[in-house]
Amino acid sequence: MSNNIKVLLIGTGNMANEYYKVLKACEIETIVVGRGEERARVFKKNNNCKKVYWGGLENCPQEELKDVSHAIIAVNVPQLCEVTKQVIGARISNILVEKPGALSKDELSSINVMAKEKGVNIFIAYNRRFYSSVLKAQEIINNDGGVSSFNFEFTEWGHVIEKTNNDEITKNNWLLANSTHVIDLAFYLGGKPVQMNSYIGGRLSWHENGSNYVGAGKTDKGALFSYCANWDAPGRWSVEILTKNFRLYLKPMEQLQIQQRGTVKIDQVEIDDELDTCYKPGLYRELQAFLINLEKVGLMTLEEQISEFDIYMQIAGKN
Structure with a gap:
């Protein structure tokens, strides 16, 4: 990657560590900003990173932000909107925000208005779009005339x-905060829904707005689809794609x-997944698309996330 790039990485948690691992390997100058001092110090020590600041963006020396061309926001979901607006205010031209970008369509729209006023490009990070397995699946799909139908499961354990230390807001919005990894990937490969019926049932102590999800519909590519998830039963994430001659299984997605x-035999497809084993799967190619590729192929734009938000809410039973 180019040495002419300077990156602001906001966050010092697990995901920020994964981003920094790629940035460091690519020798990209990076300024790291966290909120809490303790975690920031741990980040600095564990990554041997020289430029780590805490107390938020407001406590980062202004001279450090000079010539920053790209920002990556990897903070907790409830803080995504506020932090993104702070970075837009710092006039950094390109921003990659961890999914889902914000907790509501109104928040996303307000970010979009501000970004357009400042001439800032914003993308939402869905790294599974860049898995080696997904890239190979896309190749097979394109060579066989496209997707005819597909199904996906976003069961959560x-x-x-329930026992994790995730905040209550994130847990209450778990489908949006986490399950959209699967939902986005399925519709990324099979097309965007133009018709969809959704059904929701059940509840959990930590998630009262449903635990059992089923639905079906049709996409703008003419593909029929169905989905299911039961958060109170065994299961896993998966996407299955059907073309004229093949059935592709992303289960596990890596x-x-x-x-x-004409056969019931299921074969493993050989893929070059070196980058997905050296780094968090999909992350290297995602950052390559964000930092280097002018056309940003594969990245979700903020506008795309806004357009898909109603789909997420319908599946979640919140529309």
């Missing part, structure tokens, strides 16, 4: 999430399996 027409 409710008994595990791998790709294939079934050919």
